[in-house]
Amino acid sequence: MQSFPPCAELHLHIEGTLEPDLVFELAARNRITLPYADAADLAARYAFTDLQSFLDLYYATMDVLRTEADFADMTRAYLRRAAAAGVRHAEIMMDPQAHLIRGIPLATCVNGVSSVLATSEAEFGVSTLLIAAFLRDRPAAEALDVLRDLLDMKAPIVGIGLDSAEVGYPPSLFAEVYDVARSAGLRCVAHAGEEGPPSYIREALDVLRAERIDHGIRCLEDEALVERLVADRVPLTVCPLSNVRLGAVDDLPAHPLPVMLARGLNVSVNSDDPAYFGGYLDDNLMAVGETFGWGAAELAIVAGNSLRSAFLDDARRSLLLAELEVWASEQERDGVVQHPRTR
Numbered sequence: 297m298q299s300f301p302p303c304a305e306l307h308l309h310i311e312g313t314l315e316p317d318l319v320f321e322l323a324a325r326n327r328i329t330l331p332y333a334d335a336a337d338l339a340a341r342y343a344f345t346d347l348q349s350f351l352d353l354y355y356a357t358m359d360v361l362r363t364e365a366d367f368a369d370m371t372r373a374y375l376r377r378a379a380a381a382g383v384r385h386a387e388i389m390m391d392p393q394a395h396l397i398r399g400i401p402l403a404t405c406v407n408g409v410s411s412v413l414a415t416s417e418a419e420f421g422v423s424t425l426l427i428a429a430f431l432r433d434r435p436a437a438e439a440l441d442v443l444r445d446l447l448d449m450k451a452p453i454v455g456i457g458l459d460s461a462e463v464g465y466p467p468s469l470f471a472e473v474y475d476v477a478r479s480a481g482l483r484c485v486a487h488a489g490e491e492g493p494p495s496y497i498r499e500a501l502d503v504l505r506a507e508r509i510d511h512g513i514r515c516l517e518d519e520a521l522v523e524r525l526v527a528d529r530v531p532l533t534v535c536p537l538s539n540v541r542l543g544a545v546d547d548l549p550a551h552p553l554p555v556m557l558a559r560g561l562n563v564s565v566n567s568d569d570p571a572y573f574g575g576y577l578d579d580n581l582m583a584v585g586e587t588f589g590w591g592a593a594e595l596a597i598v599a600g601n602s603l604r605s606a607f608l609d610d611a612r613r614s615l616l617l618a619e620l621e622v623w624a625s626e627q628e629r630d631g632v633v634q635h636p637r638t639r
């Protein structure tokens with residue numbers, strides 16, 4: 297059986313872990329009638345043409361999340377599955393505005409998710425940090441209000457992110473939000489270069505001073521940008537199955553991940569919205585491993601990148617990097633080193 301390295305998941309939307317079965321369970325609990333016959337009928341709608349076609353369903357489906365217990369159950373289900381995938385640390389995004397605009401109080405979503413994260417290391421062996429992501433297709437003033445509310449309630453967040461529909465919503469619109477967050481000691485990440493142009497990656501770095509770029513795959517269209525990302529070791533949290541399902545790339549063999557790795561970019565592999573895109577972190581690693589002929593050596597590189605790019609404390613990072621070294625030497629000892637197509 298394939299073994300996966302201990303790693304960090306750095307690009308994961310907790311609302312994107314809502315599996316069809318849980319959607320139906322929460323709908324029943326909250327007496328909501330869904331416009332689908334059953335979980336299989338809902339899953340059959342997961343045929344997306346682009347980011348927007350996914351977002352439409354993603355925002356509609358999360359309407360079943362009404363109470364703290366609902367958010368907690370979703371979070372627990374993700375952690376259980378992530379632990380089985382070899383995830384040892386997760387930096388989890390949530391979209392507070394997606395809940396606020398449908399009347400769910402900020403405390404309900406924040407407390408529901410964070411109550412489970414508080415014990416994730418003890419319960420699942422997965423340390424966790426929470427990132428509040430703002431919706432770039434809504435006004436920056438609204439994001440600023442939500443950020444101030446999060447700060448006022450001392451929400452246990454490590455940082456902020458920027459997600460949702462990308463094209464037409466450049467990072468610079470959110471300069472003030474990121475300035476306020478940074479002044480409050482928060483870490484900064486942003487989606488850029490998923491569907492949007494390389495200039496959005498530059499803006500995320502220069503204007504938002506993002507420390508990590510979520511996706512970033514379109515950087516390859518701008519040679520000077522690639523050189524800068526390599527020189528500065530800027531982490532790019534790549535999500536291969538997501539990119540295929542949303543049509544950002546034609547298919548997995550056409551995915552730029554191996555080129556990005558060969559260029560020396562600091563790439564990690566992540567699952568984005570695993571309930572919607574065909575798999576969790578292990579599924580993504582398995583798919584790229586099979587498609588690109590990766591063995592333990594390549595898996596250890598992306599796992600190491602993920603651990604070094606996480607907002608972890610030094611002690612936990614050292615522990616997980618040591619676990620990764622043990623994993624890599626076991627792979628070598630057992631001769632499970634390489635996939636046939638690599639050599």
Ligand SMILES: Nc1ncnc2[nH]cnc12
Nearest residue numbers: 309459460461487568569
């Ligand atoms: N892949 C993605 N891109 C932008 N916003 C998102 N929200 C959830 N998943 C997303």
Ligand SMILES: [Zn+2]
Nearest residue numbers: 459487510568
């Ligand atoms: Zn994402």
